[in-house]
Amino acid sequence: MQNNPLISVIIPYYNAGRFIEQALASIRAQHYTPIEIILIDDGSTDGIAEHIKTFGNDIIFIQQTNKGPAAARNAGIMRATGDILAFLDADDLWPEGKLTQQVEQLRSDSQLGLVTGHIRWTVIDGTEDQYMVTRWGNPQANVNLGAGIMWRSTWDTVGPLDETLRIGEDSDWFMRLQEKKIPTKTLDEVTLIYQLHNQNQNPERTPYDKHVMTVLKRSIDRRKSKQPLISVIIAVYNGGSYIAQAIESVLAQSWKNMEIIVINDGSTDETARIVTAYGDRIIYHFQKNQGQGAARNTGISMAKGEFIAFLDADDLWMPDKLSQQMALLQQHPDASMAFGMLEQFTSPELGTLPVRGNGDILLGYSPITLLIKRNALLKVGLFPTHLRVGEFISWYSLAKERGLQHVLLQNIVARRRIHNTNMGITHKDQRHDYLKVLKEVVARKRKT
Secondary structure, three states: OOOOOOEEEEEEEOOOOOOHHHHHHHHHOOOOOOEEEEEEEEOOOOOHHHHHHHHOOOEEEEEEOOOOHHHHHHHHHHHOOOOEEEEOOOOOEOOOOHHHHHHHHHHHOOOOOEEEEEEEEEEOOOOOOOHHHHHHOOOEOOOOHHHOEEEHHHHHHHOOOOOOOOOOHHHHHHHHHHHOOOOEEEEEEEEEEEEEOOOOOOOOOOOHHHHHHHHHHHHHHHHHOOOOOEEEEEEEOOOOOOHHHHHHHHHOOOOOOEEEEEEEEOOOOOHHHHHHOOHHHOEEEEEOOOOHHHHHHHHHHHOOOOEEEEEEOOOEEOOOHHHHHHHHHHHOOOOOEEEEEEEEEEOHHHOOOOOOOOOOEEEEOOOOOOEEEHHHHHHHOOOOOOOOOOHHHHHHHHHHHOOOOEEEEEEEEEEEEEOOOOHHHHOHHHOHHHHHHHHHHHHHHHHO
16 A cells, blocks of 8 residues: 555553563564554663664654553653554554554544454463453453554544553543544454463452443543533642642632643652642642643643643633633634733732832733643644743744634733743743744745
């Protein structure tokens, strides 16, 4: 087949050294091109990094601290460039011809978002674990990402795997796929060989049924809710003085169907203690300091909402911010994003000193006033990470170039805090980034 779409194959890896070569061989035996193989080391202790080059030069290798298979797969997706996504666990195998057959099916029907197949369970390594085989039969049509392939747009619509789930994250994802009413097809053929061995997460030894009930309850709750889910992303670096107020302004929203994701970008103050005190009301993630753009991108990779909004850790939202903007977007279906007015205020610790800009009401073309459809954001792409300041200006310029329509709410939706540690003050030495943004915009216009 000519002009084959690129397939990104995502392999989460954790101490699977005795299986990985067979898994890679089963990918290469597909005789499908083009393929990119992305292997994510989820904090292994078996020395995989020292041996990765022996597996071939065609592997994109990513390392992270141990966060679980969901986080590993999400990290792989962030790196993937293919129009089609496929998954294979490091201890499983693909039967020969799987990719060609599934790609043909996926391309033959423009309505299909995902094609899966049957799983054959193989007991190896002398294990007597027959749970999945005896319970469901062999082969079987079961929920497993490794059995299917999908368009990248399908993944973007459904959203990433839930990283709070160590077991059942794929079941949760397929539930959300079903809720989106995305057409799928299950082939009669075997498309995944699942190897049962002593290192598997054995359902007989883990609270598997409890996780199934958790996934089912979440699905029922989502179906009952008439409000689309909004993912609120708060990037924070040493924001202990203000982060609680920012979070409280989100929790006070009249729009209730939302998830709050806080990305701690390497803070060394009390940020972690303050945020984690909110418990399961917050999805919390810590990473080494990489800058605001990278922190927001991490939040996007974790977000499951149909809509995404951003708040800086030192700023505040008005209580009806999300509700008013959602209503405005419903009135303007051609628009992909909504902004609003922005009020600046002086932080109380500055006292009564006159401060430039205090009380000003501005047109809020700012990340903290933005509410955007998830698909539209991903169409533009993630925030640039080579800029410490001006990353939103760069992104917004690209959004306009790509034709995204917006609406502006004439009400104040956010309050920007003026204080001694604003980014514009602490990063004065990096203001040349604004010139970089201008040059990049001019360069793109010249190309077009």
